[in-house]
Amino acid sequence: MDKNTKIAFLLIALIVIFYPYFMPKQQTPVSEERTAPAKAVGETLLRDNVSEEVAPDFNAPLTAAGQADHGPALAFVAQKAVDIKIETDLFKAVISTKNGAVRSWKTKNYKSRVDTTKLVELVKQGTENLLSEIHLSDSIELKDIIYETDKEDILLSGAGETADLTLSCRDAEGNLLYTKKFRFYSDKYSFDLAIDTTPVFDRLRQEKAVVMKWPNGVNFTEVSDNGKNTNREEYYRATYAKTADDLEEYDDNDDQEVLSNGILWAATRSKYFEVFMAAEGENFSGFSNYPAHDKPEAHYTSMGFSVGFDKNTDPVKKMLVYFGPMDYEIFKSYGKQFDLTMNWGWDIVKPFSLAIYWTLKFLHNYISNYGLVIIILSLLVNTIVLPFTLKSYKSQAEMKKIQPELKIIKEKYKTDMQKQQQATMELYKKHKVNPFGTCLPTLLPMPILYGMFIVFGATIEFRNADFMLWINDLSLPEIMFTLPFSVPLYGANVGLLPIIMGATMFFQMKDTMGADPNQKMMMWFMPVFMVVLFNNLSSGLILYYTVGNFYRIVQQKLTIKPEPATAVKK
Helix, strand or coil, rough: CCCHHHHHHHHHHHHHHHHHCCCCCCCCCCCCCCCCCCCCCCHHHHHHHCCCCCCCCCCCEEEEECCCCCCCCEECCCCCCCEEEEEEECCCEEEEEEECCCCEEEEEEEECCCCCCCCEEECCCCCEEHHHHHHHCCCCCCCCEEEEECEEEEEEEEECCCCEEEEEEEEEECCCEHHHHHHHCCCCCEEEEECCCCHHHHEEEECCCCCEEECCCCCCCCCCCCCCEEEEEEEHHHEEEEECCCCEEEEECCCCCCCEECEEEEEEEECEEEEEEEEECCCCCEEEEECCHHHHHHHHHCCCCEEEECCCCHHHHHHHHEECCCHHHHHHCCCCCCCHHHHCCCCCCCCHHHHHHHHHHHHHHHCCHHHHHHHHHHHHHHHHHHHHHHHHHHHHHHHHHHHHHHHHHHHHHHHHHHHHHHHHHHHHCCCCCCCCCHHHHHCCCCHHHHHHHHHHHHHHHHHHCCECEEEEECCCCCCCEEEEHHHHHHHHEECCHHHHHHHHHHHHHHHHCCCCCCHHHHHHEEEEEEEHHCCCCCHHHHHHHHHHHHHHHHHHCCCCCCCCCCCCCC
């Protein structure tokens, strides 16, 4: 086989062999809870899609933690917790007066995998996040609070609109202890949060006086109706802590770690969605990750984390909370380096990934169908590398012409490798043949192809991006029908695009290799191997590769074929 084929085969084999070792280990799944029945039609817009698990007993009065080991208890006004509904142009959320916790968060621009008529839910059913704890110097912890609210529901629409929500913590006599203040924006996934501890500031302990917890991560959104994760979401699960000098990343295999001082922001992500807590003014004084292996249920969520503020001199602790899609442009707009949590591949590949991303975004400004955008990009990239490809064909033709002479040299000096190499180099020099001339066109598209793999696999723009017919999500493998059994490596799903890709690859190789009997096995094996390899990858990537195959077939038909090698007399 020629060097071109050898290198391609070697690179593909290395990717298949070593790719699993660079991915986090998948957790053993546990049974997912059944989704609660849908609410009756006719409820208000704000109250649709609210988490429907059985509510805890909100009637029981709550007291501050610490009755056993944390000193005297502090009694609060007994009241029933209520849900506050917030709706903006971008999301619909539910915040409970119990703990001031986020109980539901649905983004309006992204649909559920189970039912595309419903919005995607980013909070796992029955869980709560954004829990606050105030630690006093007399060993009292103010947590598990039912707050007093100054709003019932909030509805925001139109650019630049804002609304404030204040949750007040009061003791049994009605004295204000602290407030949890939110500011929501009509056109942002983020909101501002301020914990005002002025009434109890003198009683705050010095270290980690105010602690904020996001214990249950981000709900997995790629789980299908049969409970399987359709988009390799568990491989992207990670938690982060950003300091001025470094970004700490924790995956499924990491134990709990505690960082102190200078924490700018903390985050946890699934494949397409992420939550950030970014300190405003003074930095967080502490950070702790929640290990995934300690939470079997974390198979269906990303990992959680907590951050804390020391007492310092300011009784008002401010932060920005972002909860929404992993959108590169949105992340960059905050100027806080949120984009560092996005995976663009190895450093050598990152420029290609970003170039591909921006090109796709640019083309999408003029062409609404991302499938057509991918086709145009594939044609564009193959046109750019065309001069190198033609040079490769020329090198192949030149190499074929001197094959008989190379064979003679190998036979003549088969026991003397040094003379064989010397004679071979003299032959190359005589015919002005570059033996590496076929390598560059093979290696040049590789970082581009890997960049495409990164972009199609991890950028939210392709989630639910429709192309045509049954190809209605370019981020997922294309499924024409499903077999009643699973084939090793290939799986049970059968896609048409991978088969077309394999067929076009076969005809392309047939035109290139001709009737060479030494290449015949590779001509059959490689297309089948690529169909198996690509069958479970995103349909957007396969579409890109298939269009490239068609391009190269036409290109080869229009290119003058090299003359067959002539026999050389001894």
